[in-house]
Amino acid sequence: MNSQLLSLIKREISVVMRSQSEFVYPLAFFVIVTSLFPLAVTPDPVQLAFIAPGVIWVAALLSILLSLNGFYQADYEEGGLEQLILAGVSGSNIVFAKSIANWVVTGLPLVLVAPIIGFLFNMDVYANGIAMLSLFLGTPSLCFIGSIGMCLTLGLRNGGVLLTLLVLPLFIPVLIFGASSIGAASIGVNYSGQLAILGALLIFSIMVAPFAGAAAMKISID
Amino acid sequence: MWTWFFQLASPKWVYRFSDKLLPWFRAATLILFVVGLVLGLLFSPVDYQQGNTVRILYIHVPAAFLSMFVYVLMAISGGIGFIWRIKMAHIVSVSCAPIGAIFTFLALVTGAVWGKPTWGTYWVWDARLTSELILLFLYLGFMALHNAFDDRKTADRASAVLALVGLVNIPIIHFSVEWWNSLHQGATISKFEKPSMDVDMLKALLMMIAAFQVYFITVLLQRVKAEILEREKLSGWVKKLVTNE
Amino acid sequence: MYFQSFQEFVEMGGHGFYVWLCYGIVLFSMLSYFFYSIQLAKSNQKELVKFYTRMDARSQASPKTQNQSGDITDDLGGK
Numbered sequence: 001m002n003s004q005l006l007s008l009i010k011r012e013i014s015v016v017m018r019s020q021s022e023f024v025y026p027l028a029f030f031v032i033v034t035s036l037f038p039l040a041v042t043p044d045p046v047q048l049a050f051i052a053p054g055v056i057w058v059a060a061l062l063s064i065l066l067s068l069n070g071f072y073q074a075d076y077e078e079g080g081l082e083q084l085i086l087a088g089v090s091g092s093n094i095v096f097a098k099s100i101a102n103w104v105v106t107g108l109p110l111v112l113v114a115p116i117i118g119f120l121f122n123m124d125v126y127a128n129g130i131a132m133l134s135l136f137l138g139t140p141s142l143c144f145i146g147s148i149g150m151c152l153t154l155g156l157r158n159g160g161v162l163l164t165l166l167v168l169p170l171f172i173p174v175l176i177f178g179a180s181s182i183g184a185a186s187i188g189v190n191y192s193g194q195l196a197i198l199g200a201l202l203i204f205s206i207m208v209a210p211f212a213g214a215a216a217m218k219i220s221i222d
Numbered sequence: 223m224w225t226w227f228f229q230l231a232s233p234k235w236v237y238r239f240s241d242k243l244l245p246w247f248r249a250a251t252l253i254l255f256v257v258g259l260v261l262g263l264l265f266s267p268v269d270y271q272q273g274n275t276v277r278i279l280y281i282h283v284p285a286a287f288l289s290m291f292v293y294v295l296m297a298i299s300g301g302i303g304f305i306w307r308i309k310m311a312h313i314v315s316v317s318c319a320p321i322g323a324i325f326t327f328l329a330l331v332t333g334a335v336w337g338k339p340t341w342g343t344y345w346v347w348d349a350r351l352t353s354e355l356i357l358l359f360l361y362l363g364f365m366a367l368h369n370a371f372d373d374r375k376t377a378d379r380a381s382a383v384l385a386l387v388g389l390v391n392i393p394i395i396h397f398s399v400e401w402w403n404s405l406h407q408g409a410t411i412s413k414f415e416k417p418s419m420d421v422d423m424l425k426a427l428l429m430m431i432a433a434f435q436v437y438f439i440t441v442l443l444q445r446v447k448a449e450i451l452e453r454e455k456l457s458g459w460v461k462k463l464v465t466n467e
Numbered sequence: 468m469y470f471q472s473f474q475e476f477v478e479m480g481g482h483g484f485y486v487w488l489c490y491g492i493v494l495f496s497m498l499s500y501f502f503y504s505i506q507l508a509k510s511n512q513k514e515l516v517k518f519y520t521r522m523d524a525r526s527q528a529s530p531k532t533q534n535q536s537g538d539i540t541d542d543l544g545g546k
Binding site: 263264268273274275277278281282285320321324327328331332335336338339437440441444445447448451452455460461464465 | 496
């Protein structure tokens with residue numbers, strides 16, 4: 001791997017590690033949001049198992065959306081991003097590094113915590129395993145796609161709300177396939193198609209997001 | 223020959239030229255609409271299953287087709303403006319957005335109303351309807367993003383990036399009826415096979431698609447004119463134009 | 468003609484509500500936007516007249532050269 005990329009990733013992770021409490025917020029959000037559903041919808045175990053794939057996926061999606069800000073806003077406001085670009089660092093490397101760091105810090109914990117939530121929602125072990133797999137394939141896509149929206153809204157006043165509006169339409173395909181793969185697995189129907197498409201979406205977003213994000217970043221910084 | 227091509231980049235030239243063209247386009251829109259509506263409402267057959275509700279086809283299909291066509295135009299002109307820094311391209315791109323959003327909204331609404339008597343439901347979350355809804359969100363996101371920037375040049379460029387990223391949705395909408403078996407029917411008009419539609423219906427449908435297309439060009443030119451006036455207000459020709467009238 | 472009478476035409480075999488609702492919404496929206504876009508150009512022009520009178524007043528108060536922000540493609544449009 002490109003050594004510039006590696007050092008960028010190391011930098012991102014070390015920045016996050018310094019403020020470890022922030023690293024916990026998206027996870028806490030995920031747990032809290034998922035626990036709202038049994039309270040608001042129904043505590044009936046059968047129905048909970050039915051809505052679990054969707055609830056887990058929506059909560060994961062929202063957690064990632066919230067975590068995006070932390071990786072870009074501080075750097076942008078303090079001028080760090082500008083300095084990196086001026087120093088000749090490639091914009092797409094920056095976006096790539098931030099997305100990977102975002103996933104390691106937010107997405108990966110989600111993948112690991114999700115089965116606990118699945119258990120609380122009365123999902124069977126097999127479906128729980130597929131939930132982990134689909135989140136594993138899908139959450140990185142969300143991190144990469146989200147970085148595009150984040151770069152577009154960097155300097156804006158109401159950036160947060162606008163980010164949501166911009167990024168959710170692009171998240172929806174990942175959401176649909178992610179949730180339906182778990183749903184199919186819990187019924188016992190073939191789910192490999194959905195997982196394959198999740199994989200394809202991941203490859204596609206990894207390829208496109210760094211370039212789109214870099215272009216967007218140049219626009220926001222100038 | 224190249225002079226003509228470069229003139230497309232000149233807001234002044236485009237403004238003058240659309241002033242000349244607009245009466246023709248407006249007339250053509252009216253004529254095509256009248257003919258299309260007459261053919262569709264009066265001279266086309268009923269569907270043996272759906273009865274007269276099939277006549278909604280003649281406005282639903284053109285609206286849906288245009289919603290995708292306009293998005294592609296918006297993305298391409300945005301891309302041209304972004305890569306070659308041609309402001310006229312950005313003007314076209316930004317003017318496309320509200321019109322495209324209206325077409326998308328109409329496609330969704332007419333589809334929903336059509337679905338109630340034929341499918342029994344106003345809405346179903348199948349791939350085509352969902353991706354058309356995503357298209358509406360993309361249009362709204364484009365307009366919201368453009369509005370959020372204070373500097374117009376930055377706004378243009380950011381929206382162009384967004385439009386290009388969202389372009390991936392268009393093939394999904396188009397091919398979704400082939401990839402997934404669902405409630406929405408498949409394509410009846412194809413480049414390679416004979417259409418499976420009754421000739422009278424086909425005539426009316428094609429006429430309405432043409433009518434919607436010409437309407438789009440008309441309204442786009444009108445919108446572009448308004449946008450040019452606003453953007454070029456500091457230039458000499460606009461001042462002369464406005465104060466001499 | 469597929470309809471024997473005007474009454475039949477309006478009723479559309481029982482589905483009149485749906486068909487006319489659709490056509491109504493579509494025609495209303497498209498006509499509205501058509502006139503809106505024309506109106507937008509006209510109101511922009513009115514705003515510009517006000518803008519120019521303000522700018523002229525200002526530049527008469529403090530004489531300086533008028534800001535010309537056209538580009539070279541302006542000449543391609545002819546006079």
